[in-house]
Structures are given as structure tokens and as C-alpha cells.
Amino acid sequence: MTGFIVRWAMAFVLLAxxxxxxxxxxxxxxxxxxxxxxxxxxxxxxxLLVGYIIYLRATLRSIGAFGMGLILAIAAALAWVLVDYGFLDLDDPTRNLWLGLVALSLVLGIGLSWSHVRRRLSGQSDMDDVDE
Structure with missing residues (x-):
């Protein structure tokens, strides 16, 4: 869990x-x-570009564009639930921007950590394809 938090925090720092x-x-x-x-x-x-390339390449390789969209959809649904139950108010544009940064950093953090999660769940390691 510590590894994910570090990866997420670094993604948040990169975006912020x-x-x-x-x-x-x-x-x-x-x-x-x-x-x-x-x-x-x-x-x-x-x-900054190097940081984005590292995060985006790893994220696209591990969860792909569909996975990125799915994580963003889950974050949006969570925000919707929090707004619906009165725990979150979206009237402040500054807070909305911070929430967007958190959501995007979660996508990048999960993308960079997904291979580790999959390895723990399945016991199988991922390997990059190597052209010979």
C-alpha cells in the first residue's frame, strides 16, 4: 500500500x-x-514532460485507455454520490479543480501501480514485448 501512495503522491505533485x-x-x-x-x-x-511520459506510458500499458476512462468514471460516480448525499458541494471552482487533480492523479497512480496489484492477485509477472 505504501508503494501505491508514493506513486499516487508523485502523480499528484506532477499534475499540481x-x-x-x-x-x-x-x-x-x-x-x-x-x-x-x-x-x-x-x-x-x-x-515535466519526462514525468508525464513515464506516467502515461506506464498507465496506458497497464490499464489502457479503457481502464483510464473507467477509473475516471468511478471517480465521477463517487463525486456524484457525495454531492447527492450532501457531503460535497461543487459551487467552488477552486475546490473542483483540486478534485479534478486528485481524480487525474488517481488514474496515473493506479496505472503505474496496476502491474504490482495484478502480480499480487494472480502471481504472474508482466513482461514488456521485446522485438528481436
């Missing part, structure tokens, strides 16, 4: 570092500093 409703995110920083610090902006953009 890219964009969040505060002024402390890459998008706002890059927009404000593009002219003065273009090389640093490009470097940070490339580092």
Missing part, C-alpha cells in the same frame, strides 16, 4: 506542479518568466 488554482505552478511561472528565463523554462517544461 504543472497547474493548480494557486499562483504557484509551472504554467503561471512560465507565462510570467518566459522572456527573462527562457532556458530555465524550457528545462522545467522538459522535466
Amino acid at each position: 506542479a504543472t497547474f493548480n488554482p494557486t499562483r504557484y505552478n509551472f504554467i503561471v511561472w512560465a507565462r510570467n518568466n518566459w522572456d527573462a528565463q527562457m532556458p530555465l523554462t524550457v528545462l522545467f517544461a522538459l522535466l
Whole structure:
């Protein structure tokens, strides 16, 4: 369980570092500093891109696009239930954006962890296809 929490937390940090409703995110920083610090902006953009490639590639390989959509649908249904029972109010756009970041980070965290879960459930390891 600790491994999943670490993978999920890193996915959340990746998404929140890219964009969040505060002024402390890459998008706002890059927009404000593009002219003065273009090389640093490009470097940070490339580092974020590497993080996204790692997470998205692993997620697409382990659960695929259908699995990603299914996890997002479950998160949306959970939000619907919480709103319906009065535990969650969606009137605050800032809170909605944070909820979206949590939902997307859960998709990436589950995608990166799915091979480990499948191995524990089935006892079988996954192997990447290797072209000879």
C-alpha cells in the first residue's frame, strides 16, 4: 500500500506542479518568466514532460485507455454520490479543480501501480514485448 501512495503522491505533485488554482505552478511561472528565463523554462517544461511520459506510458500499458476512462468514471460516480448525499458541494471552482487533480492523479497512480496489484492477485509477472 505504501508503494501505491508514493506513486499516487508523485502523480499528484506532477499534475499540481504543472497547474493548480494557486499562483504557484509551472504554467503561471512560465507565462510570467518566459522572456527573462527562457532556458530555465524550457528545462522545467522538459522535466515535466519526462514525468508525464513515464506516467502515461506506464498507465496506458497497464490499464489502457479503457481502464483510464473507467477509473475516471468511478471517480465521477463517487463525486456524484457525495454531492447527492450532501457531503460535497461543487459551487467552488477552486475546490473542483483540486478534485479534478486528485481524480487525474488517481488514474496515473493506479496505472503505474496496476502491474504490482495484478502480480499480487494472480502471481504472474508482466513482461514488456521485446522485438528481436
